[in-house]
Amino acid sequence: MMQHPDQTLLIKFASGNLADALGLAVACHLEICEDCRQQSAGFEALGGQLLDEIEPTPLPDERKYSLMARLDAASEKPSPDRPAKGGSTPRPLRRFVADDLDRIRWRGFGNSLYYPVPVTDGRHVARLIRLKAGTAVPRHRHRGLEVTQILQGAFHDCVGEYETGSFIVTDPALEHQPTATPDTDCICLAVTGASLIFTEGLLRLVNPFLR
Amino acid sequence: MIRRIANDRDREAFAMLYDEISGNLNGYARRLGLAKSDAEELVQETLLAIWRNAAAFNPDKAGVYTWAFTILRNKRIDRLRKDKLRTVSSDDLWQQFPAEKNRDEGDLNARFARNLIKDLPDEQRQILYNVYFEGKSHSVVAKERGMPLGSVKSSLRLAINRLKKLTQASKQ
Numbered sequence: 001m002m003q004h005p006d007q008t009l010l011i012k013f014a015s016g017n018l019a020d021a022l023g024l025a026v027a028c029h030l031e032i033c034e035d036c037r038q039q040s041a042g043f044e045a046l047g048g049q050l051l052d053e054i055e056p057t058p059l060p061d062e063r064k065y066s067l068m069a070r071l072d073a074a075s076e077k078p079s080p081d082r083p084a085k086g087g088s089t090p091r092p093l094r095r096f097v098a099d100d101l102d103r104i105r106w107r108g109f110g111n112s113l114y115y116p117v118p119v120t121d122g123r124h125v126a127r128l129i130r131l132k133a134g135t136a137v138p139r140h141r142h143r144g145l146e147v148t149q150i151l152q153g154a155f156h157d158c159v160g161e162y163e164t165g166s167f168i169v170t171d172p173a174l175e176h177q178p179t180a181t182p183d184t185d186c187i188c189l190a191v192t193g194a195s196l197i198f199t200e201g202l203l204r205l206v207n208p209f210l211r
Numbered sequence: 212m213i214r215r216i217a218n219d220r221d222r223e224a225f226a227m228l229y230d231e232i233s234g235n236l237n238g239y240a241r242r243l244g245l246a247k248s249d250a251e252e253l254v255q256e257t258l259l260a261i262w263r264n265a266a267a268f269n270p271d272k273a274g275v276y277t278w279a280f281t282i283l284r285n286k287r288i289d290r291l292r293k294d295k296l297r298t299v300s301s302d303d304l305w306q307q308f309p310a311e312k313n314r315d316e317g318d319l320n321a322r323f324a325r326n327l328i329k330d331l332p333d334e335q336r337q338i339l340y341n342v343y344f345e346g347k348s349h350s351v352v353a354k355e356r357g358m359p360l361g362s363v364k365s366s367l368r369l370a371i372n373r374l375k376k377l378t379q380a381s382k383q
C-alpha cells in the first residue's frame with residue numbers, strides 16, 4: 001500500500017507554507033510520486049490564477065527605474081541547480097546529510113539506528129531511521145504528530161504494509177510496532193512534533209519524557 | 212514576451228512584463244501581510260529572478276502567472292530564513308529549474324489545473340486562497356468576508372473534499 005500526503009498538506013506545500021521539516025518530507029515524497037507531483041503543480045496553477053485575478057497594487061515608479069538599472073549587472077547568472085544525479089539520498093536532504101544513504105554515520109546500536117537531520121524550524125525534530133531488515137522497533141506510541149516518509153525498503157505494522165515511497169501520518173493514539181520487510185534495511189525520514197513515547201519494558205527508563 | 216526576454220535580452224519586453232505583473236505580485240505580497248517596502252523588495256527580487264532565468268521558462272509546463280507565483284513563493288521563503296545552514300530553503304523543496312520534463316507530464320499538469328479551477332465554486336476557491344495562499348486564520352477570513360466562522364470552516368471542508376474527488380478522477 002502506497003500512502004500519500006493529503007490535499008491539505010500538498011496545498012500548503014505548493015503555496016509555500018510548509019518550508020520546514022515537514023515540507024522536506026513532502027518534497028522527498030514528490031521526488032518519487034508522479035501523482036502528488038501533478039497535484040502540487042495543479043495547486044501552483046491555482047496560485048497563478050490567484051495572481052492573475054488579484055486586485056493590483058501598483059509600485060512607485062522609482063522601483064521600476066531602480067530595477068531596470070540593475071538588469072545589466074544581473075544578466076547571465078542563472079542559479080545552478082544541485083545535480084540530480086548522485087547517491088541514494090533524496091535531493092531535498094542532500095544539503096543536510098551525506099549524498100548516499102549508505103555513507104551516513106548512523107548512530108545508536110542494535111537493529112534500529114538513527115541520524116539526526118540538522119534542520120531547525122522550531123516545531124519539528126527530523127531524523128533518519130534505519131531499521132535492519134526483518135527486525136522491529138520496540139512497541140511505542142507518539143505524542144503528537146509523526147510523519148514517516150519511506151526512502152528505502154518497506155515496513156508493516158498493525159495497521160498495514162507500507163511500500164517504498166509511502167508518506168505515513170501516525171495517529172498519536174496508536175501504539176504500534178513497525179517491522180521491516182526481510183529483504184532490505186528500511187530507511188525512513190521521520191518528522192515528529194515531540195518525543196516518542198516508548199511503552200515497552202526497559203525503554204521506559206531511558207525515555208526522560210515518560211511520566 | 213518571456214521568449215524575447217530570454218533570447219534577445221530584450222529590455223523593452225521586460226519592461227512590458229513589469230507593467231503587466233508587478234502590481235499583481237505586489238497585491239499578493241501585501242495580502243501575505245508584508246509591509247509596503249518589504250512587499251516591494253520581494254516583487255523586485257522576483258522580477259529580477261524572472262529576468263535572469265527567463266530561459267528556463269517552459270510554457271508547456273505552466274503559464275506566466277503560475278511561473279511568477281512559484282518564483283515569488285520561493286523568494287519569500289528564502290527572505291524569511293535567518294539561519295541559512297540549518298533551515299529549509301526553496302532549493303531544498305523544489306528544483307528551481309529542473310531539466311526538461313517529459314511533455315506528457317506537463318500536459319497532465321495543465322489539464323489537472325484547468326479542471327481544478329473550473330470545478331471549484333468561486334467562493335470556495337476564494338476561501339482556499341485566504342487560508343492557504345494568504346495564511347489567514349479562519350476567524351480573520353470570517354471577519355473579512357462577513358461570514359459566520361462555521362460557514363468558513365464548512366466551505367473549506369467542501370473545497371478540500373472537491374480537490375480529493377478531482378484527484379481520484381484524474382487518476383483513472
Ligand SMILES: [Zn+2]
Pocket residue numbers: 003004005029033034035036037
Ligand atoms: Zn503521492
